[in-house]
Amino acid sequence: xxxxxxxxxxxxxxxxxxxxxxxxxxxxxxxxxxxxxxxxxxxxxxxxxxxxxxxxxxxxxxxxxxxxxxxxxxxxxxxxxxxxxxxxxxxxxxxxxxxxxxxxxxxxxxxxxxxxxxxxxxxxxxxxxxxxxxxxxxxxxxxxxxxxxxxxxxxxxxxxxxxxxxxxxxxxxxxxxxxxxxxxxxxxxxxxxxxxxxxxxxxxxxxxxxxxxxxxxxxxxxxxxxxxxxxxxxxxxxxxxxxxxxxxxxxxxxxxxxxxxxxxxxxxxxxxxxxxxxxxxxxxxxxxxxxxxxxxxxxxxxxxxxxxxxxxxxxxxxxxxx
Amino acid sequence: xxxxxxxxxxxxxxxxxxxxxxxxxxxxxxxxxxxxxxxxxxxxxxxxxxxxxxxxxxxxxxxxxxxxxxxxxxxxxxxxxxxxxxxxxxxxxxxxxxxxxxxxxxxxxxxxxxxxxxxxxxxxxxxxxxxxxxxxxxxxxxxxxxxxxxxxxxxxxxxxxx
Numbered sequence: 001x002x003x004x005x006x007x008x009x010x011x012x013x014x015x016x017x018x019x020x021x022x023x024x025x026x027x028x029x030x031x032x033x034x035x036x037x038x039x040x041x042x043x044x045x046x047x048x049x050x051x052x053x054x055x056x057x058x059x060x061x062x063x064x065x066x067x068x069x070x071x072x073x074x075x076x077x078x079x080x081x082x083x084x085x086x087x088x089x090x091x092x093x094x095x096x097x098x099x100x101x102x103x104x105x106x107x108x109x110x111x112x113x114x115x116x117x118x119x120x121x122x123x124x125x126x127x128x129x130x131x132x133x134x135x136x137x138x139x140x141x142x143x144x145x146x147x148x149x150x151x152x153x154x155x156x157x158x159x160x161x162x163x164x165x166x167x168x169x170x171x172x173x174x175x176x177x178x179x180x181x182x183x184x185x186x187x188x189x190x191x192x193x194x195x196x197x198x199x200x201x202x203x204x205x206x207x208x209x210x211x212x213x214x215x216x217x218x219x220x221x222x223x224x225x226x227x228x229x230x231x232x233x234x235x236x237x238x239x240x241x242x243x244x245x246x247x248x249x250x251x252x253x254x255x256x257x258x259x260x261x262x263x264x265x266x267x268x269x270x271x272x273x274x275x276x277x278x279x280x281x282x283x284x285x286x287x288x289x290x291x292x293x294x295x296x297x298x299x300x301x302x303x304x305x306x307x308x309x310x311x312x313x314x315x316x317x318x319x320x321x322x
Numbered sequence: 323x324x325x326x327x328x329x330x331x332x333x334x335x336x337x338x339x340x341x342x343x344x345x346x347x348x349x350x351x352x353x354x355x356x357x358x359x360x361x362x363x364x365x366x367x368x369x370x371x372x373x374x375x376x377x378x379x380x381x382x383x384x385x386x387x388x389x390x391x392x393x394x395x396x397x398x399x400x401x402x403x404x405x406x407x408x409x410x411x412x413x414x415x416x417x418x419x420x421x422x423x424x425x426x427x428x429x430x431x432x433x434x435x436x437x438x439x440x441x442x443x444x445x446x447x448x449x450x451x452x453x454x455x456x457x458x459x460x461x462x463x464x465x466x467x468x469x470x471x472x473x474x475x476x477x478x479x480x481x482x483x484x
Contacts, residue, residue, distance in 0.1 A: 155331070155332050155347070155349070159332075162374070171438050172405065172440055173405065173429065173438075176374065176375050176405065176406040176409075179347075179374070179375040180375055180376075180377060180406070183349070183375070183377045184377060184378055187377070187378075187379075207350070208349075208350040208379055209331065209350045209351045265378045265381075265382075266377075266378045269377075269378045269381070269413075272413055273409075298429075298431060298438075298472050298473075299429065299472060299473040299474070299478075300472060300473060300474060304477070
C-alpha cells in the first residue's frame with residue numbers, strides 16, 4: 001500500500017519550510033502547493049492523509065469559498081482532516097474562516113509556528129488516537145481526576161480546582177480562566193449531553209440550579225494537570241452527542257459579543273477564555289473537551305484569538321473520510 | 323450601615339451604606355435582576371471587588387439586571403470592578419448596559435521583581451488618561467519599582483468606550 005502523504009498549501013516559502021520540517025518527522029511524504037488553485041490541482045493526483053492550509057488565503061469571499069472547496073476535495077480524496085494555520089498577521093481572517101463552517105482544525109500561531117501543537121494535531125489525526133489530555137502535556141505531568149455524581153457538585157469541584165491551581169502558584173488571571181472554562185464545560189456535560197431513550201436532550205431546559213442525581217452513564221469526568229506550559233482541563237461525558245456542526249456554529253457565534261445570548265454560549269465563552277480548545281468526539285459513546293490555558297506568557301504576549309480542533313473518531317474499519 | 327450578608331448560591335450580598343457589596347461567583351443562583359428593587363434614590367451602586375468569576379448563566383442574569391435598570395430609569399454605578407468582570411464587559415457588549423464604571427482593577431507587572439498584581443484604577447480621576455489608552459503609573463508594592471501595564475490598553479480599556 002502506498003504511504004499516504006501530507007499536503008501543505010501555503011504562500012509563504014519560509015512557513016512552507018517550517019511546516020515541512022515539522023511534519024516531515026511523521027515519516028510521511030510532504031507535498032507543497034503555493035496557492036489554493038495549485039493545491040486543488042495536486043489533490044487530483046494525491047490522496048493525502050492530512051492537508052495543511054494557510055488561513056490567510058481566505059482574505060476575500062472568493063478565496064474563502066476556494067478554501068471550502070479545497071477542504072471538501074481533500075475529504076473526497078480520503079484526507080483524515082484539514083488543518084488551517086492562522087499567523088498573527090492574519091487574525092482578521094478569523095471570522096471568515098469560522099463562517100465557512102468547514103474548518104475543523106485551526107491553529108493560531110506566532111511565528112515561528114509552534115512545532116508541538118502542529119505535531120500533536122498531525123499525530124492524533126494520522127494515528128487515529130484522539131483522546132486524553134496527556135498528549136498536550138509534558139511527560140510525567142500528573143492529571144488530577146474527579147467524577148461528578150450530582151449536578152450540584154459543579155460549584156464545589158470548580159472551587160476545589162481553583163484552590164489547587166492557585167496553590168500551584170498560578171496567577172489570579174489563570175485561576176479565573178480555569179474556573180470559567182471548567183464551570184462551562186461541566187455545565188454543558190451535565191445538562192446538554194444526556195439524551196433519553198427517544199434521543200431527546202431531556203435535561204437541556206432544566207434550571208441549572210436544580211439538583212440532579214447522575215446515574216452511571218450521566219456521570220462526568222473532570223481531569224486537569226499543569227506542566228508549567230499549559231494548564232489542561234479535560235471534561236468527558238459518556239453520551240457523545242455533541243456534533244461537529246454544533247461546535248462550529250458555537251465558535252462562530254457573533255451574538256455572544258453583541259448580546260451574550262443564545263444556545264452554545266457556554267462553549268463560546270469557554271473558547272474565548274482559553275488558548276486552545278480541543279473537541280474529541282466519539283459519536284454515541286463519549287465527548288471529551290480539553291481546554292488549554294497557556295500559563296507561560298502575560299496577556300501582552302498572548303494571541304488575541306484561540307486555536308481549536310474538532311476530532312471525530314470513526315468506527316474501526318471505516319476508511320471513508322469523516 | 324451594614325446589613326447581614328445574604329447568600330445566593332456561590333455569591334454573597336450585603337448592603338453597606340448606599341451600596342450593595344457582592345462577593346464570590348455570579349452564576350445561575352445569583353438572581354441579579356432582582357437587585358434593581360434595592361436601588362436607592364434612583365441609583366443602584368454595586369461594589370464588585372470580591373467577585374471571583376461569572377459564568378455564562380451569570381452573564382445572562384447580569385444582562386437582565388442591566389435591562390431592568392434601564393427600563394426603570396435607574397443609574398447603575400459599578401465600583402471596584404474585578405478583572406474577571408472586566409473581561410466579560412469587554413467580550414460581551416450587552417453586559418455594559420448604561421452602567422458607569424467608577425473604578426476597576428487592572429493587571430500590572432513589575433519588571434524588576436516579577437510581581438504581578440491586580441491594581442485598582444480610579445476611572446473618574448484618570449478619565450482623561452484612560453480615553454487616550456494611557457494606563458496610570460503604578461508602583462510595585464514589593465520593591466517600589468514602577469510597574470508596567472500587563473495587557474493591551476486598547477483591549478483592556480475597551481469597556482470604557484461604550
